[in-house]
Amino acid sequence: KNEVEQSPQNLTAQEGEFITINCSYSVGISALHWLQQHPGGGIVSLFMLSSGKKKHGRLIATINIQEKHSSLHITASHPRDSAVYICAVRSVGASGTASKLTFGTGTRLQVTL
Amino acid sequence: NAGVTQTPKFRILKIGQSMTLQCTQDMNHNYMYWYRQDPGMGLKLIYYSVGAGITDKGEVPNGYNVSRSTTEDFPLRLELAAPSQTSVYFCASSTGTGGFLAKNIQYFGAGTRLSVL
Numbered sequence: 639k640n641e642v643e644q645s646p647q648n649l650t651a652q653e654g655e656f657i658t659i660n661c662s663y664s665v666g667i668s669a670l671h672w673l674q675q676h677p678g679g680g681i682v683s684l685f686m687l688s689s690g691k692k693k694h695g696r697l698i699a700t701i702n703i704q705e706k707h708s709s710l711h712i713t714a715s716h717p718r719d720s721a722v723y724i725c726a727v728r729s730v731g732a733s734g735t736a737s738k739l740t741f742g743t744g745t746r747l748q749v750t751l
Numbered sequence: 752n753a754g755v756t757q758t759p760k761f762r763i764l765k766i767g768q769s770m771t772l773q774c775t776q777d778m779n780h781n782y783m784y785w786y787r788q789d790p791g792m793g794l795k796l797i798y799y800s801v802g803a804g805i806t807d808k809g810e811v812p813n814g815y816n817v818s819r820s821t822t823e824d825f826p827l828r829l830e831l832a833a834p835s836q837t838s839v840y841f842c843a844s845s846t847g848t849g850g851f852l853a854k855n856i857q858y859f860g861a862g863t864r865l866s867v868l
Contacts, residue, residue, distance in 0.1 A: 642793065669855065681841060681859035728855070741793030
């Protein structure tokens with residue numbers, strides 16, 4: 639079982655729909671990241687969070703530490719939101735060490751007109 | 752705002768050839784990383800560096816070498832290319848690592864798509 643599991647793997651939505659992408663992890667973490675990989679391949683960090691909720695424009699990220707689960711929501715989706723969304727967790731590392739990021743396999747989102 | 756720059760964007764190698772993937776960042780970040788992304792898989796860490804002159808292995812270092820002679824540059828070397836190294840390679844950098852701090856956000860380059868035939 640992967641340490642980071644995302645669902646769904648693929649998602650197709652119509653413009654304007656509310657979208658939810660889920661991420662579950664099995665290790666203790668110090669932070670969780672959501673990233674967006676554009677169709678051209680470039681990767682951009684969207685959020686880093688360790689508790690509660692963060693909002694940026696139409697994007698909302700939530701995390702429940704007790705349940706080891708995070709969700710990324712997109713409100714009023716638009717075709718330009720089409721991308722792969724990747725969840726990554728930073729495990730709790732020993733003091734002074736560079737703790738690593740473990741990545742999920744991504745959710746491919748396609749938003750159509 | 753250049754950020755993290757990777758070259759080349761695409762490359763086709765024959766088995767046994769060698770090449771260097773270049774990565775440069777202009778943000779004065781101490782930490783730099785090389786990842787590979789295979790189809791249907793999450794990014795895997797190849798090597799990372801915590802500063803000039805210091806490098807360490809990640810999850811999948813076999814078949815690769817790195818050096819960090821300056822803060823800005825972190826080249827990845829493939830000595831004897833193999834078909835298993837066909838992948839998309841990403842370089843990233845950050846100010847810090849570990850814990851929940853804004854400086855731990857990683858900035859990624861645009862990627863290098865490598866095919867070994």
